[in-house]
Amino acid sequence: MPMMAIPPAIGLILVLIGLALFLVDLHVTNHGLPTAGAMVALLAGGLALFGAGVPYSGVLLGAVVVVSMLMGGVLLGILGSLRELRGRPAITGKEGMIGEVGTVRSPVGTKSEGWVFVHGERWRAVLAFAPEETDLRDGEPVVGVGHKVAVVGFGDGSVVQVVPVELPRHRRNPELMS
Secondary structure (H helix, E strand, C coil): HHHHHCCCCCCCCCHHHHCCCCCCHHHHCCCCHHHHHHHHHHHHHHHHHHCCCCCHHHHHHHHHHHHHHHHHHHHHHHHHHHHHCCCCCCCCCHHHHCCCCEEECCEEEEEEEEEEEEECCCEEEECCCCCCCCCCHHHCCCCCCCEEEEEEEECCCEEEEEECCCCCCCCCCCCCCC
C-alpha cells in the first residue's frame, strides 16, 4: 500500500502547472486549450494532495474544484459567445463602414476629394467610379452637397470611396389625387 501512495510533491507540481497554464492562456491566442489543460492539472493536483494525506488538503481540493469550475464556466461562456458571433457582419472599424449611407457635405468627385458625413463622423471621400449617366466630356463627375452616398471601400489613408445612392422616385398617380 505505501508503494501506491503519490508523493505530495507531484500534487504540488500539478497545481503549479495548472496555475501557469491559466497565465499562459491570458497571453497566447488559442481556442482555450491551455485553460482546459489547467483545469485538468488543477483537479489532478488537488486529488493527488488529498490522496497523499497533506494537512488541509480537503480545503485545497475544494478551492481547486471551485476555481476549475469557474474557469470552465468562463471558457464555455466565451466559446459559446464566439460561436454566436461567427458569420455576422462586422459592425466596427473599416469593415463596419462598408454599405453605410451618408450625406455629402462638400462636392465629391472621382479625382477630387470632398467631405461626407457617414456613421456619425465626417470623412474625406472620393467617388469610386463615375455614375453611368454622366458624360465624361463635361469634366469630372461630381456628387453635390446634400446628396446621399454609400461607402463601398477605402482608399489611401482615411479616404472613403463612395457611390451615389439613387432613391426610388415615386410617381404620383393623378387619378388617386382627386
